[in-house]
Structure formats: structure tokens, C-alpha cells
Amino acid sequence: MNSTRATLAIARRHMRPTWIVALAARIAVGIATGFLLVPTTSPWVVYVVALFYAALAGAELRIRDLMYFAAPLYGRQLARAHALTAVTAALAPPVAFFVVEALRGTPWSWTAMLATFVACVVAALVGLSVSLRRGNAATGYFVVALVAAGAILALFTVGVPIYGWLAFALLLGFLALRAFGETLARYDPLE
Amino acid sequence: MPQSRTPGTPEPTPGFCKVRSALRIENACFVREGRALVAPFSLTLAAGERAALVQPDEDAARIAARIAAAIVKPTEGRVFVGDFDARLQPAQAKRLVGFVPSDGFCATPRVFEREIGFRADVWDADRVAMQRSADAIYEALHDAVPQSWARAVALALAPGVSTLVLENASAEWTDRVAALRPEIALLTTGTA
Numbered sequence: 001m002n003s004t005r006a007t008l009a010i011a012r013r014h015m016r017p018t019w020i021v022a023l024a025a026r027i028a029v030g031i032a033t034g035f036l037l038v039p040t041t042s043p044w045v046v047y048v049v050a051l052f053y054a055a056l057a058g059a060e061l062r063i064r065d066l067m068y069f070a071a072p073l074y075g076r077q078l079a080r081a082h083a084l085t086a087v088t089a090a091l092a093p094p095v096a097f098f099v100v101e102a103l104r105g106t107p108w109s110w111t112a113m114l115a116t117f118v119a120c121v122v123a124a125l126v127g128l129s130v131s132l133r134r135g136n137a138a139t140g141y142f143v144v145a146l147v148a149a150g151a152i153l154a155l156f157t158v159g160v161p162i163y164g165w166l167a168f169a170l171l172l173g174f175l176a177l178r179a180f181g182e183t184l185a186r187y188d189p190l191e
Numbered sequence: 192m193p194q195s196r197t198p199g200t201p202e203p204t205p206g207f208c209k210v211r212s213a214l215r216i217e218n219a220c221f222v223r224e225g226r227a228l229v230a231p232f233s234l235t236l237a238a239g240e241r242a243a244l245v246q247p248d249e250d251a252a253r254i255a256a257r258i259a260a261a262i263v264k265p266t267e268g269r270v271f272v273g274d275f276d277a278r279l280q281p282a283q284a285k286r287l288v289g290f291v292p293s294d295g296f297c298a299t300p301r302v303f304e305r306e307i308g309f310r311a312d313v314w315d316a317d318r319v320a321m322q323r324s325a326d327a328i329y330e331a332l333h334d335a336v337p338q339s340w341a342r343a344v345a346l347a348l349a350p351g352v353s354t355l356v357l358e359n360a361s362a363e364w365t366d367r368v369a370a371l372r373p374e375i376a377l378l379t380t381g382t383a
Binding site for chain 2: 005006008009010012013066067069070071072073074077185186188189190
């Protein structure tokens with residue numbers, strides 16, 4: 001089994017025209033945020049927008065598609081493939097925002113950019129679990145995604161050394177992806 | 192020539208030979224929130240054999256088909272596709288079984304082509320050969336059955352599976368598929 005080929009095939013299958021349009025909208029949000037911000041604005045405005053769209057990137061994927069469950073893949077392989085798509089979408093708004101800020105001559109520090117990217121990745125990975133749930137459980141996972149990623153940015157903001165919040169983010173990301181993979185392996189597509 | 196045998200093992204029965212099953216289901220059932228959606232059922236199919244699994248309603252037929260195709264895990268019981276336990280080796284089991292949902296996977300030729308490409312990548316098969324195989328199956332079926340269903344069958348058979356599960360398929364359509372691929376084990380689910 002060529003795992004990379006399968007992973008890319010699943011990612012490509014997600015990246016349909018509607019996904020491309022959604023990605024363009026995310027980039028537009030990042031650009032608009034970059035232009036609308038004034039130097040006195042709290043960075044948390046950027047963080048909240050970025051984390052919301054990152055969690056949504058995981059939550060909105062069509063993971064319940066029967067084709068994925070009929071494919072000869074393990075849950076962890078499926079999880080990695082879905083995560084690749086979600087993380088790509090999640091990073092679009094902050095990348096667009098930071099490019100605009102750099103062009104305007106007000107670039108952020110590299111640690112702030114790294115913290116934002118890492119938090120967005122974690123939000124997207126936790127957000128993936130929303131896609132397999134409904135109702136209150138889905139809302140709960142969405143909130144958990146925002147809180148977990150927000151905690152990384154809070155650690156960065158209060159001055160925790162880089163290896164501290166980076167290790168925390170790695171742990172959260174690993175646990176989120178693993179939990180998602182196990183949920184996929186147990187999931188029974190009945191619809 | 193004398194043959195060595197582990198002491199204590201029974202003598203082999205004369206004339207006995209092990210028939211390898213393509214699909215074996217042992218007391219599989221499905222329970223959700225305390226309600227039995229699929230009652231326990233068992234069946235064994237060898238290559239070239241056919242069976243119709245009748246369930247009390249469409250939901251039960253759908254779930255039973257997905258249990259047989261290793262897509263849904265039974266609450267109790269076991270499913271073997273070839274030599275593979277669908278619970279322990281789901282990827283290997285799914286490689287040997289094709290599944291056709293009642294609504295089909297492919298509404299349009301464009302989607303069909305895209306799904307063939309997807310399937311070739313995921314099954315790690317040659318894309319051109321799989322496309323050719325799927326097109327041949329579709330050509331043989333599309334006059335006799337709905338086109339979207341013919342595409343779904345072509346998609347399911349294209350990777351060269353040994354077992355095919357048809358969810359809520361009519362007897363007439365099943366006959367067509369059986370005539371086309373007499374060498375595979377074919378399971379149909381439906382309602383009484």
C-alpha cells in the first residue's frame with residue numbers, strides 16, 4: 001500500500017471547486033483583516049479570527065462520505081489525509097494576513113507568527129472531530145478546539161519560552177490527531 | 192513417505208479438503224442504543240456463489256450490507272473477507288470486497304472518471320488499467336440497469352475484488368452482475 005499516494009488522493013478529493021472557493025474566501029478574510037487593523041488593535045483580534053476559521057476548516061470537511069470508509073485504509077491513514085486538507089485551509093487566513101502586514105511595513109515577530117500558525121494547526125486538528133458529531137457534541141468540540149488553540153497563544157502572550165508552548169502544541173496536536181484517527185476507525189457510517 | 196504430526200492432533204478425515212470462503216459472517220448483529228437494528232445472521236460464500244440476505248426493513252438491509260462489506264463493524268459476531276478478519280484487518284478485508292450502495296456513488300460520467308482516479312490512487316493500482324476495466328464493466332451493464340448504478344458497480348469491481356456486496360439491489364440487476372462476473376462471490380441485501 002502506497003500510503004502517500006492514498007493520502008494525496010484523499011486530500012485532492014477534498015479540494016473540489018467548493019473547497020477552492022472557501023479557501024479563496026479565507027484568504028480574502030486574512031487580507032481584509034490585515035488592511036482593517038490599526039497598530040493599536042489587540043493581536044487577540046487576529047488570533048480569534050484565525051482560530052475561528054482554523055477550527056471551521058476541520059469541522060466543515062465532508063468526512064462522512066461513504067467512499068472513504070469503503071477504501072482499504074486504516075483510521076490513522078484517513079485521519080492524516082483529512083488533516084492535511086484541514087491544515088492547508090486553516091493556514092490560509094494567517095498567511096494572507098502576515099503577507100499584508102509585511103507589505104504594509106508592520107511585520108509581526110517570527111515567534112508571534114509561529115505561535116499563530118501552530119495554534120491554527122491545533123485548532124484545525126481538534127476541529128476535525130466536529131465533523132463526525134452532531135448537535136451539542138459538535139458544538140462542544142468546536143469550543144474545545146478554540147480553547148485548546150487559545151491556550152497556546154495565551155502561553156505565548158504571557159511570555160512562556162518558545163519550547164514550552166511549542167511542546168504543549170505538539171502534545172495537543174498529536175492527541176487530537178490520534179483521537180480523530182481512533183474515532184474514524186470506530187465510526188460506523190449508517191446514513 | 193511417513194508424515195510427522197503433532198501428538199494429540201486428530202487424524203485428518205479422508206477425502207476432506209478445506210474450501211476457502213470468499214466471505215464468512217458468523218452471528219453478526221448490530222445494536223444501537225439498546226435496539227437491535229440487525230438480528231444475528233451467519234452466512235458463508237465461496238467464489239462464484241450468490242446469496243440474498245433478506246431483512247425486515249431497508250435500514251436493516253443497508254446496515255447488513257455494510258457489515259458484509261467491512262464498512263460497519265458488527266456489535267457482536269465476526270466477518271471474514273477471504274482470510275482477513277474485518278475487525279482486526281479492515282484495510283486488507285476492504286481490498287477484497289466491493290460495495291455498491293443503493294443510490295450508487297456516481298451520478299455523472301465526470302464524477303465516475305474522478306472516482307476511478309481516486310480509487311486507483313487509494314488501491315495503489317494502475318490508473319489507466321483501472322479506467323479500462325471500469326469502462327468495460329459499465330459498457331456491459333449500462334443498457335440493462337440505471338446508469339448511475341452501473342457506474343457504481345464498475346467502480347466497485349474495477350480494483351479486482353473477489354466479493355461484491357449489493358445494497359438493496361433488485362434480483363434482475365443482481366442477475367446482470369452475476370452474469371458479468373460469475374467468478375466472484377455475490378451478496379445482495381433486500382427486504383421481504
